[in-house]
Amino acid sequence: MKYAICTVPAAPVRKEPSHRTEMTNQLLFGETMHVLEQNDEWFKIRSTYDNYEGWLTYHLIEEVDESIATAPVRYVATSLINIITHTDQLINAPMGSVLAGYDEETRLLWNGLYKYHGTIQDVQKPSSPDLFDKTVHAWMNAPYLWGGKTLMGVDCSGFAQTVFKVMGITLHRDAYQQAEQGNPVENLALAKKGDLAFFHNEAGRITHVGIVLSPNEIIHSSGNVRVDKLDAQGITNREKGIRTHQLHSIRRHL
Numbered sequence: 001m002k003y004a005i006c007t008v009p010a011a012p013v014r015k016e017p018s019h020r021t022e023m024t025n026q027l028l029f030g031e032t033m034h035v036l037e038q039n040d041e042w043f044k045i046r047s048t049y050d051n052y053e054g055w056l057t058y059h060l061i062e063e064v065d066e067s068i069a070t071a072p073v074r075y076v077a078t079s080l081i082n083i084i085t086h087t088d089q090l091i092n093a094p095m096g097s098v099l100a101g102y103d104e105e106t107r108l109l110w111n112g113l114y115k116y117h118g119t120i121q122d123v124q125k126p127s128s129p130d131l132f133d134k135t136v137h138a139w140m141n142a143p144y145l146w147g148g149k150t151l152m153g154v155d156c157s158g159f160a161q162t163v164f165k166v167m168g169i170t171l172h173r174d175a176y177q178q179a180e181q182g183n184p185v186e187n188l189a190l191a192k193k194g195d196l197a198f199f200h201n202e203a204g205r206i207t208h209v210g211i212v213l214s215p216n217e218i219i220h221s222s223g224n225v226r227v228d229k230l231d232a233q234g235i236t237n238r239e240k241g242i243r244t245h246q247l248h249s250i251r252r253h254l
Helices: 129-137 156-166
Strands: 003-006 010-014 025-030 034-041 042-047 053-057 061-063 076-079 081-084 091-092 114-116 120-122 196-200 206-214 219-224 222-232 234-236 242-251
Touching: 025 053, 025 076, 025 156, 025 196, 120 156, 156 219, 206 222, 206 242, 219 234, 222 242
Parallel strands: none
Antiparallel strands: 003 034, 003 061, 010 025, 010 053, 034 042, 042 053, 076 120, 081 091, 081 114, 196 206, 196 242, 206 219, 219 222, 222 234, 234 242
């Protein structure tokens, strides 16, 4: 198997070929991958979307042609939960799922066996002005989960990546990688809704990312997806009044 596609709502991708190792990422339904090697039931894969590598089991994927695996992403699911049917089965696909091979008339996907019934965005076309607000605020109170990218659990960079995916912008997987993309914003006073703000630890390493709502508000995944206060020093927890993150930089994509 050279290329594969995710056929479950969200496949856990692990650091090593063992269920006991940490989950570093998730692949969402329809996301494709290069298969790099096999170790019993485990496959080492590289995502074709962001080149992120890890291990998952064969139960979560199926082989797919190179033409499907390497095609640019065009249609993505936009509701937090979207229905896909497959013969007599139902799949609850999360926001950001890729609708590979989607046919606008039949709503069938790449192999003609999966049918999509949810909301959709053609990310190769300009998005509507209200799409960002609808997308970002739908995540409120989703719990934090290291490596997660769904409503049932999402980390800070997974949240940013999935929101921007719906907007037609491809972000890398981790916060420190995302901080190298886009255009720099000189200071917080110049920040606009949709900018990405990055935060560092005591060693100066970028460890967190959030999405700017205004020069004094940010939405981010920290414990849960929440809106907190933002200033030139960083993030302050709205309820507790405690400084939680130190501002490093701001980047613009939208």
